[in-house]
Amino acid sequence: MLRPALLAAALAAACPAHADDADLAALRAEVQKMKTDYETRIQTLEARLAHAEATAAANAAQPPAPAQDTANSAPSNPGAFNPEISLILQGGYAHLKDLPERRITGFLPNGTAPGTTRGFSVDDSELVLASNVDPYFRGYFNATLNDGTVGVEEAWFQTLALGQGLTVKGGRFRSGIGYQNEQHPHAWDFATNNLMYEALFGEGYGNDGLQLRWVAPTDLFTELGAEIGRGANFPGTDRNTNDIGNYALYGHIGGDVGDSHSWRGGVSYLSTRAVDRSGTLADFTGNDVATAFTGDSKTWLADFVWKWAPLGNTTIHNFKFAAEAFRREESGSLDCTGGMCGTSLGAYQATQYGGYAQGVYQFMPRWRAGYRYDLLDPGSQDFGLNNANLPRSNYKPTRHSLMVDYSPSEFSRFRLQYTKDKATEGQDENQWYVQYIFSLGTHGAHSF
Amino acid sequence: MKAFRLFVFLVAAWPIFAHAALNVFACEPEWGALATELGGDAVKVYTATTAFQDPHHIEARPSLIAQMRRAELAVCTGAELEIGWLPVLLRQAGNAAIQPGQPGYFEAARQVALLEKPAVLDRAQGDIHAAGNPHIQTDPRNIARVAQVLGARLAEIDPAHAAVYKTRLADFNTRWNAAMARWQAQAAPLKGMPIAVQHEGFPYLENWLGLKQVAVLEPKPGVAPSIGHLAEIVAQLKTTPAKVVIRAAYQDPRPSEWLAEHAGIPAVAMPFTVGGSDRAKDLFGLFDDSVAQLLKVAR
Known part of the structure; x- marks a missing residue:
């Protein structure tokens, strides 16, 4: 009906000169008829709508608002496109012996060993910005802030839409090796890092590079990952090169046992290279000498996590067990200057081991208690020519840590920790820590 | 071959x-x-x-x-x-x-x-x-x-x-x-029944059946109530009594049981979702059981 009318109108408009009065009258009549037709139909529809509304109101005691309500209201908020922002505040009090420097006997220092501050202090505050960039990518930024220092801990993009279980991450990120490595200090179960990660990486292994992860389409969780990168961080060094600086490979499997138990285990391998990696060791006379290691560093890690909660309900009681172990092989040369060394270049060859095991039990809502045991084994260490200058020890560094924490909500936590620290030969120190961790803003999900 | x-x-x-x-x-x-x-x-x-x-x-x-x-x-x-x-x-x-x-x-x-x-x-x-x-x-x-x-x-x-x-x-x-x-026919006697809830988990149920929520045990959503807070609610229930205190099957039974004992009203664990009780084997069972549980205490 509409189409002939439009055609007529178009024709009428196109050739006004040829339209006589009779045609015009016919056209007017048709337009008028059309108008009345539509008005009638609109009225009918309005009546039907009113009827439907009345029926709906009568049916429901409290008529529900239209569906899609939330979907429609959300986008109207321009702030909704802002990134998720979260800020972690952490700090506390530490009661420690006054030691100029803390070393782990038998292990080459990572050069970044912070040495914990005595008394009251704030730890690094973490500022996190994260958001989906578009349907294809997610971006994440994590900076640590402290007096005069800003560190970019992580700054990466991650694919969302590759499918087939594949995810690519690029930028600066914490490596997927091991278990604790991807966790930032606020997510640790203890106030201090474990001895294994301290000896291996300082805090955790981060890198600038690319990561490829693949999750297999199986009931048993199976994840394989590969990373390449700059390799600038300990145990590697920055080497001013176009080459790939390091690579890492890892695999994890995991699953559930009944409703109450879940677990994950894995094996990782990290290969990196160092050139003139500087450190400080004591020679036979006890004087400090400067060392520079050049060579390959290859680390194997094994990790296992098991979590229990009655029927999977973590609110009242839950238990978490985590253990990791490593074997690191470093070979190359060690340049030693000062003290007994004078200036001497010797070979360096070391195969070393270590690990930790920890259990944390939530014994009532909000309260958890935990114990961690750290053990390192210096294994075989050979300084080549410098064996005459540098002592080698069979001392096995250990630490025992006990902690209790109280979390008024999932965004706040207070912790008391006691540590018996025997990381340095001849040292037996009782350490006390009181710690707070507050999480402001959209601090959503933590991994397993 | x-x-x-x-x-x-x-x-x-x-x-x-x-x-x-x-x-x-x-x-x-x-x-x-x-x-x-x-x-x-x-x-x-x-x-x-x-x-x-x-x-x-x-x-x-x-x-x-x-x-x-x-x-x-x-x-x-x-x-x-x-x-x-x-x-x-x-x-x-x-x-x-x-x-x-x-x-x-x-x-x-x-x-x-x-x-x-x-x-x-x-x-x-x-x-x-x-x-x-x-x-x-x-x-x-x-x-x-x-x-x-x-x-x-x-x-x-x-x-x-x-x-x-x-x-x-x-x-x-x-x-x-x-x-x-x-369910609506069965639940007719529940209209206007005053209830206490452990967590703000039931506004839709209340809306549907016309239940009247007079107290929430959690001082804030997701925050477990202290004994002091529960005692205040017991006092409050003396002036505005509730017929029952309900909670979801997954929730810690202790707060609502403590309240039930001290306020002299029954505590009921609602299935809340499928599988939350023996009867709530599917969606039909879920509401059969939910309505039945409430009717039991309404009498």
């Missing part, structure tokens, strides 16, 4: 086996049960949580990532209920089909009007949800609304079985409407 023929047959038939059923990942048991009602044999449903787990606090377990990896449709409540764990699963599973915005990602709370939208967003108010109260499954009218959209979504994702989903949805609608009429 025989082996070769078998091999050829298996290779040829592989897509049929592989796509025999649509993999559905349901965040909560009610949506798993609904997907089963609407999909029957055409879907293979994995339910990520049970009625005895707090859907706010779930570990992003490896097993869940493995299931999310293969899911062709994820059915969750949304409205930030799963904000503590679902994002991890979505990001780590490497599955493009179930990312938010894709047809394979379905949020039930988007299909209904939410109650209790907070006017002010402040964590000092406890564990509140910006979009409104997410516990929509305690009102069967919400289930009915979600069913319509979910049925259509199943047909969209799995057009090969569209006819199955259509038939099953129509069948479900008939049975569900009949059941709702039955």
